[in-house]
Amino acid sequence: xxxAALSAPDAVALERLLAVHPRLVAVRPAGxxxxxxxxxxxxxxxxxxxxxxxxxxxxxxxxGAALNEGLAATPEEAVRKAAAGxxxxxxxQDHASMAGGVGSITWSTPMMVIEDAASGRRAFHPVMExxxxxxxxxxxxxxxxxxxxxWMREVLAPALESALQRIGGIDAHALMIEALRRGDxxxxxxxxxxxxxxxxxxxxxxxxxxxxxxxxRVFAFVRTNPQFFVAVSLAASRLACDAADGxxxxxxxxxxxxxxxxxxxxxxxxxxxxxxxxxxxxxGVFFPGFSxxxxxxGCGDSLLIECYGLGGTLLAAAPALxxxxxxxxxxxxxxxxxxxxxxxGEHADYRVPLLGGAAAPAGVDVxxxxxxxxxxxxxxxxxxxxxxxxxxxxGLTSPPLACFQQAVAALDAAAA
Amino acid sequence: xxxAALSAPDAVALERLLAVHPRLVAVRPAGxxxxxxxxxxxxxxxxxxxxxxxxxxxxxxxxGAALNEGLAATPEEAVRKAAAGxxxxxxxQDHASMAGGVGSITWSTPMMVIEDAASGRRAFHPVMExxxxxxxxxxxxxxxxxxxxxWMREVLAPALESALQRIGGIDAHALMIEALRRGDxxxxxxxxxxxxxxxxxxxxxxxxxxxxxxxxRVFAFVRTNPQFFVAVSLAASRLACDAADGxxxxxxxxxxxxxxxxxxxxxxxxxxxxxxxxxxxxxGVFFPGFSxxxxxxGCGDSLLIECYGLGGTLLAAAPALxxxxxxxxxxxxxxxxxxxxxxxGEHADYRVPLLGGAAAPAGVDVxxxxxxxxxxxxxxxxxxxxxxxxxxxxGLTSPPLACFQQAVAALDAAAA
Numbered sequence: 001x002x003x004a005a006l007s008a009p010d011a012v013a014l015e016r017l018l019a020v021h022p023r024l025v026a027v028r029p030a031g032x033x034x035x036x037x038x039x040x041x042x043x044x045x046x047x048x049x050x051x052x053x054x055x056x057x058x059x060x061x062x063x064g065a066a067l068n069e070g071l072a073a074t075p076e077e078a079v080r081k082a083a084a085g086x087x088x089x090x091x092x093q094d095h096a097s098m099a100g101g102v103g104s105i106t107w108s109t110p111m112m113v114i115e116d117a118a119s120g121r122r123a124f125h126p127v128m129e130x131x132x133x134x135x136x137x138x139x140x141x142x143x144x145x146x147x148x149x150x151w152m153r154e155v156l157a158p159a160l161e162s163a164l165q166r167i168g169g170i171d172a173h174a175l176m177i178e179a180l181r182r183g184d185x186x187x188x189x190x191x192x193x194x195x196x197x198x199x200x201x202x203x204x205x206x207x208x209x210x211x212x213x214x215x216x217r218v219f220a221f222v223r224t225n226p227q228f229f230v231a232v233s234l235a236a237s238r239l240a241c242d243a244a245d246g247x248x249x250x251x252x253x254x255x256x257x258x259x260x261x262x263x264x265x266x267x268x269x270x271x272x273x274x275x276x277x278x279x280x281x282x283x284g285v286f287f288p289g290f291s292x293x294x295x296x297x298g299c300g301d302s303l304l305i306e307c308y309g310l311g312g313t314l315l316a317a318a319p320a321l322x323x324x325x326x327x328x329x330x331x332x333x334x335x336x337x338x339x340x341x342x343x344x345g346e347h348a349d350y351r352v353p354l355l356g357g358a359a360a361p362a363g364v365d366v367x368x369x370x371x372x373x374x375x376x377x378x379x380x381x382x383x384x385x386x387x388x389x390x391x392x393x394x395g396l397t398s399p400p401l402a403c404f405q406q407a408v409a410a411l412d413a414a415a416a
Numbered sequence: 417x418x419x420a421a422l423s424a425p426d427a428v429a430l431e432r433l434l435a436v437h438p439r440l441v442a443v444r445p446a447g448x449x450x451x452x453x454x455x456x457x458x459x460x461x462x463x464x465x466x467x468x469x470x471x472x473x474x475x476x477x478x479x480g481a482a483l484n485e486g487l488a489a490t491p492e493e494a495v496r497k498a499a500a501g502x503x504x505x506x507x508x509q510d511h512a513s514m515a516g517g518v519g520s521i522t523w524s525t526p527m528m529v530i531e532d533a534a535s536g537r538r539a540f541h542p543v544m545e546x547x548x549x550x551x552x553x554x555x556x557x558x559x560x561x562x563x564x565x566x567w568m569r570e571v572l573a574p575a576l577e578s579a580l581q582r583i584g585g586i587d588a589h590a591l592m593i594e595a596l597r598r599g600d601x602x603x604x605x606x607x608x609x610x611x612x613x614x615x616x617x618x619x620x621x622x623x624x625x626x627x628x629x630x631x632x633r634v635f636a637f638v639r640t641n642p643q644f645f646v647a648v649s650l651a652a653s654r655l656a657c658d659a660a661d662g663x664x665x666x667x668x669x670x671x672x673x674x675x676x677x678x679x680x681x682x683x684x685x686x687x688x689x690x691x692x693x694x695x696x697x698x699x700g701v702f703f704p705g706f707s708x709x710x711x712x713x714g715c716g717d718s719l720l721i722e723c724y725g726l727g728g729t730l731l732a733a734a735p736a737l738x739x740x741x742x743x744x745x746x747x748x749x750x751x752x753x754x755x756x757x758x759x760x761g762e763h764a765d766y767r768v769p770l771l772g773g774a775a776a777p778a779g780v781d782v783x784x785x786x787x788x789x790x791x792x793x794x795x796x797x798x799x800x801x802x803x804x805x806x807x808x809x810x811g812l813t814s815p816p817l818a819c820f821q822q823a824v825a826a827l828d829a830a831a832a
Contacts, residue, residue, distance in 0.1 A: 181736040182598040182608045183769070192598045195611040202614065203635035206622035219619035319769035320597040329770070353599070353735035354745070354770070 006344060009249035013268040014344045014363050017244035017252065017308075022236035024170040024197075025115045027127060027161040029153075031107035034124055036095050038088075040071065043105035045301045046091035046257030047264025047274040051082045054089075055260035057102055057139050057296050060387035062089065064141030065104035068149050075141075093255040094272070096242055097124040098234040098301040101131065102139040102260065102383060110157030114172060114235040116243065123239035125231040127157055130224075131381055131391060138383060138390045151217075155210075159218050163204025170200050172232050176310070177349050179229075180360075185318040186233040187302055187311030188325070188379045188394060193229035198222045234301065237308035244363070246271040251366040251411055252344060253307040256376075256399060258298035265307075265403045267366055269411050277402035282380050284395015285326040294392045296385030303378050303399065306339075309347055309360040312379040312396060313339045317352045325379045325394045329354075335377045336361070342368040342376070366411070369404040422760060425665035429684040430760045430779050433660035433668065433724075438652035440586040440613075441531045443543060443577040445569075447523035450540055452511050454504075456487065459521035461717045462507035462673030463680025463690040467498040470505075471676035473518055473555050473712050476803035478505065480557030481520035484565050491557075509671040510688070512658055513540040514650040514717040517547065518555040518676065518799060526573030530588060530651040532659065539655035541647040543568055543576065546640075547797055547807060554799060554806045567633075571626075575634050579620025586616050588648050592726070593765050595645075596776075601734040602649040603718055603727030604741070604795045604810060609645035614638045650717065653724035660779070662687040667782040667827055668760060669723040672792075672815060674714035681723075681819045683782055686830060691823045693816035698796050700811015701742040710808045712801030719794050719815065722755075725763055725776035728795040728812060729755045733768045741795045741810045745770075751793045752777070758784040758792070782827070785820040 006014065030037055037043070042065045044058060054062065063078040065071075071087050072078035081087045092099040099105055103126060111124040129135040129152070134145050164170065175196050182192030198219070205218060222228050245254040247268045255266035255274075264276035279297035286294070305311040315321065316332040327335075336355060340346075343361030350360035364376050375398035382393040422430065446453055453459065458481045460474060470478065479494040481487075487503050488494035497503045508515040515521055519542060527540040545551040545568070550561050580586065591612050598608030614635075621634060638644050661670040663684045671682035671690075680692040695713035702710070721727040731737065732748040743751075752771060756762075759777030766776035780792050791814035798809040 178607075182600075182611075184598075191594075192608055192611070195598075195608070195615050198615045198618065199611050199635075199639050202618035202622070202639075203632050206618070206631055206635070207628065212623065215622050216619050219615075219622070223615050223618075322769065323773070328772075353738065356744075357739070 007249065009247045009269060010252060010344050010365060013244040013247040013250035013252040017240045017363050018345065018347065019118065020240040020243050021117045022114045022172040022239050023117055024112060024164065024172050024232050026113040026164055027110055027157050028113055029107065030105050030109040030111045030124065033111055033113055033122065034095050034097055034105065037107065039107050040086065041088050041090060042066065043090055043092035043095055043097055043099055045099045045103065045259050045299055046093040046255060047259060047262055047276045048091040048094065049259050049261060051089060053261065056387050057299060057383060057385065058260040060139035061102035061104050061136065064136045064139065065106050067141055068136060068146055069106035069108060093238065093257055093301055096122060096238060098238045100125065100230060100234055100302045101137040101300045101381065103137040108153060110153055112231040112235055114232060114239050116239055119243065121239060121243055123235045123242060125235040127152055127160065128225065128227050128231040131227050134390065139387055140390060155214055156218055156221060159205055159208045159210055160201065162208040163201045166204040166207055167200060170197060172236055173349065176233060180314065180317045180350055181353055183318050183320055185311055185314045185321060187230065187305050188381060189318045189321045190229040190233060191226040193233065194222065194226050197229050233310060234305055237305040237310065240308055241304060244268050249411065249415060251408065253364040253366060256304045256307050257301040258303055260297055260299035263298060263399045263403060265399060265407060267407045267411065270414060273410070275403045275406040275410065277400035280397055280400060282382055282395040282397035284382050284393050285324060286393035290392035294384050295382045298380055298397050299383060306376045306378045307364040309343065309350065309362045312377045314352055314360055315379060316354050321379065325396055327396065338374045339376065341372050342374050366404045366407040370408045373401070375399060375401060423665065425663045425685060426668060426760050426781060429660040429663040429666035429668040433656045433779050434761065434763065435534065436656040436659050437533045438530045438588040438655050439533055440528060440580065440588050440648050442529040442580055443526055443573050444529055445523065446521050446525040446527045446540065449527060449529055449538065450511050450513055450521065453523065455523050456502065457504050457506060458482065459506055459508035459511055459513055459515055461515045461519065461675050461715055462509040462671060463675060463678055463692045464507040464510065465675050465677060467505060469677060471713070472803050473715060473799060473801065474676040476555035477518035477520050477552065480552045480555065481522050483557055484552060484562055485522035485524060509654065509673055509717055512538065512654060514654045514720070516541065516646060516650055516718045517553040517716045517797065519553040524569060526569055528647040528651055530648060530655050532655055535659065537655060537659055539651045539658060541651040543573055544641065544643050544647040547643050550806065555803055556806060571630055572634055572637060575621055575624045575626055576617065578624040579617045582620040582623055583616060586613060588652055589765065592649060596730065596733045596766055597769055599734050599736055601727055601730045601737060603646065603721045604797060605734045605737045606645040606649060607642040609649065610638065610642050613645050649726060650721055653721040653726065656724055657720060660684050665827065665831060667824065669780040669782060672720045672723045673717040674719055676713055676715035679714060679815045679819060681815060681823060683823045683827065685827050689826065691819045691826065693818035696813055696816060698798055698811040698813035700798050700809050701740060702798070702809035706808040710800050711798045714796055714813050715799060722792045722794045723780040725759065725766060725778045728793045730768055730776055731795060732770050737795065741812055743812065754790045755792065757788050758790050782820045782823040786824045789817070791815060791817060
């Protein structure tokens with residue numbers, strides 16, 4: 001995109017977005033680091049939604065979070081407290097955080113802490129359980145899920161923290177640049193990025209003072225979790241979008257998520273205000289035994305990463321993901337070309353080898369979306385609409401055009 | 417390739433090639449494991465060549481090897497002993513081994529030991545120094561090079577061996593399948609494969625009893641050496657080709673290398689016999705300050721990996737390598753299509769996401785090469801023709817057609 005075409009507010013917002021250089025600096029309990037978190041508060045995927053309006057799937061995630069945190073002893077108690085307002089809810093993206101999938105953040109959730117090197121600004125995502133099998137991030141809360149979360153909290157997270165302090169943190173920016181050269185798009189394919197992170201963490205983990213029996217488990221957890229790194233890439237997008245937020249007049253998208261019922265966005269010029277519409281049911285490729293009838297509406301904060309310029313926007317970087325989401329090279333190239341049309345600019349360092357080293361489009365502009373009718377294309381895990389069924393496939397989706405239209409109307413009204 | 421078109425001997429050779437399932441099982445001194453190695457013998461890149469005929473570059477590698485092994489105290493002594501036959505030379509590929517670049521194998525060289533799970537057959541490649549900066553594999557033998565080799569021998573190799581025994585070896589076959597999904601072609605791009613290996617080795621290295629000061633160095637060596645894994649991928653190709661060797665009448669290429677003067681191949685039907693021609697000077701992309709006038713003739717056993725079906729044959733798997741070697745998507749697709757024309761079959765598991773999951777061509781057939789005029793296309797590091805200058809770029813090359821023509825004529829003569 002020619003920078004000359006940018007309005008002054010958009011140019012400022014874009015500059016702030018691009019100036020962020022994310023580093024993974026720590027793993028800490030959410031209560032210590034997440035701004036505005038309280039002991040009775042559960043953060044979920046945006047947009048914000050009261051308990052009464054939540055889908056069954058999101059409610060499942062919230063009940064699991066309450067049990068995991070000890071806010072309730074039984075699902076029934078969790079439901080009662082939630083309905084009574086004794087457990088409260090808010091959108092993770094309004095707290096510098098990201099909740100992927102049906103995920104949740106509570107006081108003791110171990111968080112990846114991503115920091116902008118220059119400003120010291122921070123953003124957060126829970127240490128990732130994984131997206132296969134049973135996981136709280138898929139709305140499941142059986143005993144085995146809660147047991148793994150306990151181990152993650154008590155063993156894995158302190159080990160990661162110790163390793164990070166010993167190695168002086170991880171340059172997430174440099175790591176993501178290389179991962180794009182290794183076939184990741186950094187949303188639903190983080191296999192190479194996770195290996196790169198494991199490789200960097202290894203000497204620190206080796207000296208983290210783990211008992212012999214735990215060394216194998218910690219390394220195995222990271223090695224067998226190809227979405228380990230998504231906690232970092234998603235938080236990096238939150239970090240950059242927070243930096244770009246609050247520039248009066250700018251139409252840069254600074255938040256985007258779906259909560260299983262609605263999809264919502266925020267824009268830089270109107271901070272704190274969500275523009276929502278019913279979430280679309282993603283289309284895609286289903287695991288054996290499942291079909292389109294099983295897919296629920298989109299859920300997760302991860303939709304933001306495409307607005308930042310990674311993920312589905314760079315599907316061309318990840319040929320191994322094409323058949324998984326039902327795309328091919330032509331579709332991947334078209335998604336990239338369309339994304340250029342609605343972006344405010346481009347990233348200097350995030351590049352796609354298959355596209356001759358072309359740069360990642362940066363910063364979705366609500367006005368360009370409305371003018372062109374082109375929307376960000378997001379690759380997304382498909383979660384069964386019924387609680388407890390887990391992932392059923394992968395596909396592509398987009399935020400409803402209505403979100404962007406509302407945002408443009410509101411920007412116009414604010415300027416009038 | 418339609419299997420029905422294969423001659424019975426070629427079908428047998430191909431079946432043996434494809435049946436090999438390589439595992440990295442140990443790291444041992446060459447003297448313990450390499451068949452036929454002796455204390456005064458130095459193995460170099462094929463084809464075999466007497467000292468008197470060696471290029472300056474290969475001589476440099478041999479002098480360095482003699483110094484490193486303690487066969488000579490000075491370069492002058494090494495030259496004298498080599499000329500007098502007190503130091504002897506042979507082709508690594510004739511000893512179940514691979515010598516990449518200007519590399520060498522002597523009694524104490526730490527070797528990656530690759531084993532076929534079913535047959536127990538083994539092949540070997542030295543633990544890889546790296547291909548940037550100063551290295552014996554580039555024909556350099558300054559004090560810093562020899563000091564690093566000492567550390568590799570005394571610290572790194574025992575640590576790798578300890579780690580491998582603790583983790584029960586590494587399934588190189590599975591690792592390579594995944595690396596092809598992460599943008600490696602496994603010859604001049606092994607970045608993802610090396611990270612995968614590091615990730616698998618890490619829990620073993622963490623428990624290898626290393627002194628604290630060495631932990632960092634070992635992990636850093638592996639992490640900063642994106643060609644760490646080439647020792648495995650090259651040895652895997654040697655292993656499979658050895659398994660396919662010695663089938664009377666088969667035209668399957670079972671060895672291929674260049675020694676800085678000549679390029680040579682062997683075929684399954686005529687084991688032990690080299691068919692040679694003057695090596696071509698590869699064309700390619702030069703590092704700043706270098707030009708085509710600086711490139712020496714091809715040198716290294718690594719040419720074999722393309723005949724096995726990886727490396728340049730699958731350049732389409734590695735978009736990040738295209739600009740490095742001077743190719744683009746169209747060229748990469750053409751190389752793959754041409755390779756299909758001269759292959760005997762295809763690998764079941766080595767696949768290229770960009771090509772819709774198309775399988776790696778397997779087993780170059782000398783008869784198909786001669787009939788079509790198409791030759792294997794090899795991506796290769798360009799080494800300066802003058803000793804001590806090191807790598808000057810990367811490019812593409814092919815074994816001379818004359819090698820294949822000689823082999824076909826000899827097969828015909830043997831059959832007559």
